[in-house]
Amino acid sequence: MNKFFLKLFIASLSFVIIIGCGCDEIQSPYKRITDGPDTNKPGKIIRKVFVEDYTGYRCGNCPKAGDEVVRMANLYDTNIVVLALHSGATFAKPFGVKYKQDFRTDEGEQLFKDFIGNAGQPNGMVNRAVFEGQRVVGYTGWDSKYLSEKDKIPQAWIDIKTELNTTTNDLKVTATVTALEGLKPNTTLALYLVEDSVFYWQTDYRIKPPADDNIEIYHRHVMRGSIGNTGAYGESLSAQAINKGAKITKIQSVNLTDNNKFLFLPNAKHCGVIAIVSDPDTREVLQVQEVHVK
Numbered sequence: 001m002n003k004f005f006l007k008l009f010i011a012s013l014s015f016v017i018i019i020g021c022g023c024d025e026i027q028s029p030y031k032r033i034t035d036g037p038d039t040n041k042p043g044k045i046i047r048k049v050f051v052e053d054y055t056g057y058r059c060g061n062c063p064k065a066g067d068e069v070v071r072m073a074n075l076y077d078t079n080i081v082v083l084a085l086h087s088g089a090t091f092a093k094p095f096g097v098k099y100k101q102d103f104r105t106d107e108g109e110q111l112f113k114d115f116i117g118n119a120g121q122p123n124g125m126v127n128r129a130v131f132e133g134q135r136v137v138g139y140t141g142w143d144s145k146y147l148s149e150k151d152k153i154p155q156a157w158i159d160i161k162t163e164l165n166t167t168t169n170d171l172k173v174t175a176t177v178t179a180l181e182g183l184k185p186n187t188t189l190a191l192y193l194v195e196d197s198v199f200y201w202q203t204d205y206r207i208k209p210p211a212d213d214n215i216e217i218y219h220r221h222v223m224r225g226s227i228g229n230t231g232a233y234g235e236s237l238s239a240q241a242i243n244k245g246a247k248i249t250k251i252q253s254v255n256l257t258d259n260n261k262f263l264f265l266p267n268a269k270h271c272g273v274i275a276i277v278s279d280p281d282t283r284e285v286l287q288v289q290e291v292h293v294k
Contacts, residue, residue, distance in 0.1 A: 047154035050288040056091025060205030065122035065139035087112035107232040127285040158289035183242040186280040190234025191227035228252030
């Protein structure tokens with residue numbers, strides 16, 4: 001093995017070791033307060049931040065964005081929740097011999113169409129908020145936008161309980177939303193299934209010839225679809241305004257072996273549930289929570 005390929009092999013192995021861990025279970029307490037950019041302490045409820053990475057396994061520039069959200073997740077711990085959506089026909093549509101498996105979802109395609117569109121990938125959103133007139137944010141801006149969002153007053157809190165029937169593979173999710181401030185009528189709750197450590201091909205333009213830029217990696221935070229039949233934006237919590245202090249519980253379920261829903265079946269051991277509460281008018285995410293499937 002010549003020196004070039006030896007270095008490439010070592011770098012690739014290190015990359016897999018770094019990102020190849022499973023979807024770690026988030027331990028209690030979920031309520032945290034930060035007194036610095038990388039310090040978490042148990043305390044009062046904070047506003048967690050939702051980062052959406054719109055990507056594609058045939059997007060050669062997208063691994064740089066993936067590395068950035070992994071870095072942020074390691075730095076900010078459970079204060080940040082990440083979702084990677086393989087979406088669009090340009091970079092996420094199956095093609096050729098290697099890219100046969102379709103990672104796209106109906107919900108991801110709807111969100112891509114509504115928010116990203118011609119902006120393409122790699123791009124994303126932070127709490128689906130608008131910054132200086134723009135909702136779509138390039139990956140180099142995710143960190144600064146996170147820092148501005150995390151200090152906002154939390155308007156809601158979400159507690160999630162998951163129950164997996166290992167015989168039928170039915171996953172039941174119970175989400176309880178507590179209004180920390182008054183919430184608008186039809187404030188929405190969306191539940192997404194996310195899978196970590198999906199080993200598959202990825203194009204990475206950082207790899208230079210003569211090596212092949214198509215490599216197999218562990219894809220992180222992969223969107224697998226909504227839970228229940230509530231679609232990309234979720235369901236209304238209440239048709240009426242929600243008073244401060246009120247608690248509303250919603251229950252949804254999904255079968256993890258449903259071939260009609262999943263183009264390839266998720267591995268429950270690597271799955272989690274993401275819940276987001278959103279403003280019904282602006283779509284801004286008011287609170288987000290993530291737990292591992294148990």
